[in-house]
Amino acid sequence: xSRWLQKSYLFLIFTFLYAPIAVLIVFSFxxxxxxxxWSGFSLRWYAELFQDDKILSALYYTLAIALISSLIxxxxxxxxxxxxxxMRGRFKGFVLGVNNLPIxxxxxxxxxxxxxxxxxxxxxxxxxxMLMAHITFSTPYVILSVLPKFKQLSSEMLDAALDLGATPxxxxxxxxxxxxxxxxITGFLMAFTLSIDDFVISFFTTGGGVSNLSIEIYSMxxxxxKPEINALSTLMFLTVLLLLFVINRRSEKGAGVVLxxxxxxxxx
Amino acid sequence: MLKRLSTAPYLLWSFLxxxxxxxxxxxxxxxxxGPGGPEFSLNGFIKFTDPLYLKVLGLSVWIALQSTVLCxxxxxxxxxxxxxxxxxxxxxTMTMIVLPMWMNFLLRTYAWIPILGRNGLLNGLLATxxxxxxxxxxxxxxxxxxxxxxxxxxxxxxxFTVLIRMDRSVIEAAQDLGANRLHVFWxxxxxxxxxxxxxxxxxxxxxxxxxxxxxxxxxxSQVNLVGNLIKxxxxxxxxxxxxxxxxxxxxxxxxxxxxxxxxxxKNGSGVSFF
Numbered sequence: 001x002s003r004w005l006q007k008s009y010l011f012l013i014f015t016f017l018y019a020p021i022a023v024l025i026v027f028s029f030x031x032x033x034x035x036x037x038w039s040g041f042s043l044r045w046y047a048e049l050f051q052d053d054k055i056l057s058a059l060y061y062t063l064a065i066a067l068i069s070s071l072i073x074x075x076x077x078x079x080x081x082x083x084x085x086x087m088r089g090r091f092k093g094f095v096l097g098v099n100n101l102p103i104x105x106x107x108x109x110x111x112x113x114x115x116x117x118x119x120x121x122x123x124x125x126x127x128x129x130m131l132m133a134h135i136t137f138s139t140p141y142v143i144l145s146v147l148p149k150f151k152q153l154s155s156e157m158l159d160a161a162l163d164l165g166a167t168p169x170x171x172x173x174x175x176x177x178x179x180x181x182x183x184x185i186t187g188f189l190m191a192f193t194l195s196i197d198d199f200v201i202s203f204f205t206t207g208g209g210v211s212n213l214s215i216e217i218y219s220m221x222x223x224x225x226k227p228e229i230n231a232l233s234t235l236m237f238l239t240v241l242l243l244l245f246v247i248n249r250r251s252e253k254g255a256g257v258v259l260x261x262x263x264x265x266x267x268x
Numbered sequence: 269m270l271k272r273l274s275t276a277p278y279l280l281w282s283f284l285x286x287x288x289x290x291x292x293x294x295x296x297x298x299x300x301x302g303p304g305g306p307e308f309s310l311n312g313f314i315k316f317t318d319p320l321y322l323k324v325l326g327l328s329v330w331i332a333l334q335s336t337v338l339c340x341x342x343x344x345x346x347x348x349x350x351x352x353x354x355x356x357x358x359x360x361t362m363t364m365i366v367l368p369m370w371m372n373f374l375l376r377t378y379a380w381i382p383i384l385g386r387n388g389l390l391n392g393l394l395a396t397x398x399x400x401x402x403x404x405x406x407x408x409x410x411x412x413x414x415x416x417x418x419x420x421x422x423x424x425x426x427x428f429t430v431l432i433r434m435d436r437s438v439i440e441a442a443q444d445l446g447a448n449r450l451h452v453f454w455x456x457x458x459x460x461x462x463x464x465x466x467x468x469x470x471x472x473x474x475x476x477x478x479x480x481x482x483x484x485x486x487x488x489s490q491v492n493l494v495g496n497l498i499k500x501x502x503x504x505x506x507x508x509x510x511x512x513x514x515x516x517x518x519x520x521x522x523x524x525x526x527x528x529x530x531x532x533x534k535n536g537s538g539v540s541f542f
Contacts, residue, residue, distance in 0.1 A: 006349045006352075009345065009346070009349060010346070010349060010350075010361065013342070013346055014364060016417070017364070017365070017368050017417075017420075018368070019383070020376065020379030020380055020383060020417070021368060021371065021376075021379060023379065023382060023383055023389060024375070024379050024382070027382065034387070035382030035383075035385070035387075035388055035389060036382075036387055036388055036389050036391070036392030037392070076277055076278050076281065077278065079274040079275070079277065079278070080274065080275050080277070080278035080279075082274050082275075083272065083273075083274040083275030083276075084275060087275075095275070095279065095282070098282050098283075098286055098287060099282065099286075101286050101290065102286060104522075104526075105290075105519065105522075106474060106475070106477075106478030106495075106518060106519075106522065107475075107478070108478050108480065108495050108498055108499065108515070108518075109290075109293070109478070109515050109518065109519055110289075112293065112498065112502050112511065112512070112515060113289035113290050113292065113293045113515075114285065114289050115502065116289060116292045116293060116296060116508065116512070117284075117285070117288060117289040117292055120292060132285065133285075135281070135285075136281070136282075136285040136286060139278065139281070139282075143278075193370075197372060197373060199373060199374055199481065200480075200481070204502065204503075213372065214372060214373070214374050217372065217374040217375060217378065218374055218481070218484075218485075221374065221377075221378045221381065221485055222484065222485070225381060225382055225385070229375070229378060230382075232375075233371070233372070233375045233378075233379070236371060236372055236375065237371055240367075240370045240371060241367075243370075244363075244367070244370065
């Protein structure tokens, strides 16, 4: 293949990948509702977006659930990974097999399964059920990113620290924690981004007026084109760019996340 | 003791929220609510053999297969081109492939509505050169496009990863031994990259065959997939037993395809595949 041909192919693909995003961004500044005619620059959709109580509450729930669920699943997953790293044999294999289920099952199956459980047990669908669902699907990713770090850990290091008079807690903080920290951070970031981006599982496990941004976008999009969504996309895209910039600066020092799902599946 | 204690919370959690719900789905798929309460029945599965529903399953598999093949055909050359770039350019193109994935999945799908719509951008462009508006949205083509758009990175990334880790000297050896470029590709590069292809295929096919979002947004009510069928049973028809039966069929379908793919991988990763 000639250089020229390669370059045109890359150009074509990137046009395909970015054209829709560019269209959304450009038309979020359009004065009219149209998405084919430009009728002047305006910020009115941004103004309407920030007066939309539904979107603002969805934003709040998205962030709250992402933060709480990723914190809980990081703590629970890290402890589980520690225990698993000390185990051997069939039981460990079984636990890891169960752990893989939410990763390998289609989201819709995880969603309806959790919904069945909540409804069966009479748990009212809402914030708590959605939070529990998010903890359930993110903890496996945390475990898979922390477990290898425990495997790399040499037990002599801990023994040496204890021999030299460190208390177990001190040894844990000063010897073990720094070694496994990159795995914990990767796991936390995975859990956080998975939670922010989730639609399907949230859709089945929420109720009572609690919705996240994805659910809000879904119901808005089904009612037809709403220019507020364009404004929302632009803001979210900019946030992601900013976040990635921050993460990438971090990842030069070692901990990097590309895509939770691809990263994890490749390691499995 | 310590290890038991530290694993205990998650053991309990994964039992209650992973194992129990899946067992419940399996249970729901095997019962039906009779006059005297729930009773064992294969009704859900029997109902699914109705041509009406088999057609939905067929269409889902067919569209998912098409999108997987399209992603492979578009993504493989892309991964090859990327793997031949300088490391800095590799990083840039990689980031550019991944970046759209960081945007909300629904927004990425929604973005095609204003482009493909009857009064959308593409029809607006066509009108300027005198072509009457086409029906680009709310059909199978639009759903297929949405799938390729959303899942292409899932195909490119694993193939790219395998290609850059590939031992260059193997390719040089083939060239030294007189193989031409096509030969090198068919006999060396492609077989060695099969593990990447297999995980790419899995990562595209799985979400494609189970989605209901893409078909809802870009297919309107015209394209009904297995995912839509399950969603409707649980959220609007309230026939949970039937919905659970379809879910079990879907899980079985994915398990079988993963098993088949696992076999190809074992055959292919070592020696020549063709």
